[in-house]
Amino acid sequence: MSKLVASRIVVIGGGIAGLASAALLARDGHSVTLIEARDQLGGRAGSWEKDGFRFDTGPSWYLMPEVFDHFFKLLGTTAEEQLKLVTLDPGYRVLFEGVAEPIDITASREENLDTFAAIEPKSWARMERYLESARETYEIAKLRFLYTSFASIRPLLRRDVVSKLGTLVRLLLSPLSRLVGRTVKDRRLRQILGYPAVFLGSSPYIAPSMYHLMSHLDLEGGVLYPMGGFTRLIEAIAGLARAEGVTIVTGASARRILSDHGRVTGVDYTDAARQTHTLAADIVVSAADLHHTETQLLPLAQQTFPQSYWDKKVPGPSALLLYLGVSGELPELEHHTLFFARDWKKGFAKIFGKKSSIPDPASIYVCKPSGIDPTVAPAGHENVFVLVPIPADPSLGHGADLDAVGDRVIEQIGEWAGIPDLASRIVLRRAVGPADFVDDLNSWRGTALGPAHILGQSAMFRAGNRSKKVRGLFYAGGSTIPGIGLPMCLISAEVLVKRLRHDTSTEPMAEPLQRTV
Structure with missing residues (x-):
């Protein structure tokens, strides 16, 4: 392993991958500044509050717990110290079109x-x-x-x-x-x-x-849940990053990655007052959407993954997200409840096919964290998050443009789960659609997740984490290796550190992370 020199590093993007990358790089001895375009951290794993309700805006499944714990141990702590994790049992419930009885998947393999x-x-x-x-x-x-x-x-x-x-x-x-x-x-x-x-x-x-x-x-x-929601996970990682010396600047939108003679030199960004600032850097790590990074922050001659690359790729689905505040209890729903349409092959064809459209009836995912977490809803109310996979097509519009679809989805949930008065009990409603993912997260084609995991976009076939055109420019997050999901984003931060160390091993790094600078 090569001895490294302390570098000035700018990380673009304050989602979980950016925060994790910044924390590990700072612990390794580098001077790290992270810039985030929005006023809050978390990216897709954000938080929204209104009228006493607090919603996780994206990820809601805590899987691969050993990956989270390993990441925390790299920083000298543990998941147990940072989070209060509870095991969900049942892990989730599944309801099927045309079938009265649900199936519960428990925390027991034998069951x-x-x-x-x-x-x-x-x-x-x-x-x-x-x-x-x-x-x-x-x-x-x-x-x-x-x-x-x-x-x-x-x-x-x-x-x-x-x-x-x-x-x-x-x-x-x-x-x-x-x-x-x-x-x-x-x-x-x-x-x-x-x-x-x-x-x-x-x-x-x-x-x-x-x-x-x-x-x-x-x-x-088994399926776990961090009390306080996934925003608590983001807060924990952001706190550890700051403790390692990372400077975090929100309301800072990256506009251009700077270079000289093929070597990165810094990042231009604008603040909330639209004033332009320049951060000098020896290394830049973009944990923003890779399509946006390549096609918007770099000139064509410096793009490793230009538009022609993306024209041949398959995006993961977008989503209609509904954040619902509901009066009264909903015992018919578990923490995680899945609703599967009978002809779901046809549904997937509508999402991924050449002639895409919104499936109807749709297969739906519903999360009700208020069943075990009293902090996410006022007393006497339920917090309900709904995700409907739909095509990655920004022309479908913002969430407000999809109200009619949302009405049908709410009706479907009420009918299949046996909650006939669900719609009338909704006291708070917000919707997010493909165009919102573009506006808020610079998401390629409005996908909710990133490039789909098909053979040609998995493992060594997925976009790599190093620019081939600009020395000192690297990538992290769901668009690059190893892929989609919170655990994968944490791993992408570790793989980044290994890349900078010229460490080509395949195993997780030794705990805790030993400084090499």
Whole structure:
């Protein structure tokens, strides 16, 4: 590992990836300034408050807890010290179009196997093999494919990878839906096993079978929740970043990444008064949307990923998000409740197809954190967050332009969950749509998540974290390796540090992070 020199580093973007990158880089001995265009930190993992309600504006599933804990340990603390985590049981409930009885997925692997076997008696042995494969694939992914920049392929040529190469290739070349279809026949069970592809901004019909590893997380690993919501996670990481010496400037919108003779020199940004400032830098890390960074902050000659690159890529879905304050209790809903349409293959085709449109009826995700967290809603009320996957198309408009769709979604939730008076009990309502993701987050094509995890956009095929045109310019976040989701964004920050250290290993770094500057 090379000895590094202390650098002036500017991080663009105050989402979880930017904050995590800034914290680790400062701990490594660099002088770090983070700029965030909005007045609040968190990016997609933001917070919105009104009339006594507080909503997490985006991510709401706490999966891969060991990844969070490892990140905190790099900074000399633990997830237990920083967060109050509770296990959800059931982890989530699933309601199906045309089926009266829901299915609850619990925190127990054995109970979940019993649930599957009660519906499909011959599925037990196949499900055991499926979950064992999911666990093995997850473990090898963590050890070899997530914590690496793929700067060198040699570290991947280990016995554990080579011995499973045939299996890994088959999992990469076959869609998740095919593996699921060989495991269970019941439509409801197939949907439960296929839905995790949506967490990856994809569909079970285009995501590689490799991602069946996600079932290890929810069917076996359990689902957690940080009390206070995901804004508490952001606050914890921001606090650790500041403790490491990071200067955080909000209301600072990056306008241009500066360079001289192919070497980065700094960043121009404008403040709330539209005054322009320049921050000198030896290294710039953009944790903003990669499409925006490349096509808007750099001239064409310096773009590693120009518009022509993006024209060939597949975005993950956008979303209609509804933030609802509801009077009275909603025992019909769990903390996480999924609503699956009968013909969801048709629904995914509408989202990802060439002739895209909003599915109707839609498959819907609903989160009700007020069931266990009294801080997110006034007494006697429920906090309800609704996510409807829709095409990544900014022309669909802002949330306010999608009120009619929102009305149908609320009616659907009420009908399927047995809450006929749901609409009349809503006392607060806000909607966010694809155009809002563009306006607020500079999101490519209005996607809610980032580039979809299909074969050509996963692992070493995903956009790398280093500019090939400007020395000293690096990337972090869901647009780059390893991919979408809060745990992946934390890992992207660690992979960034490894890239700067010329560390081509595939394993997570030793805890705590040892300073090299």
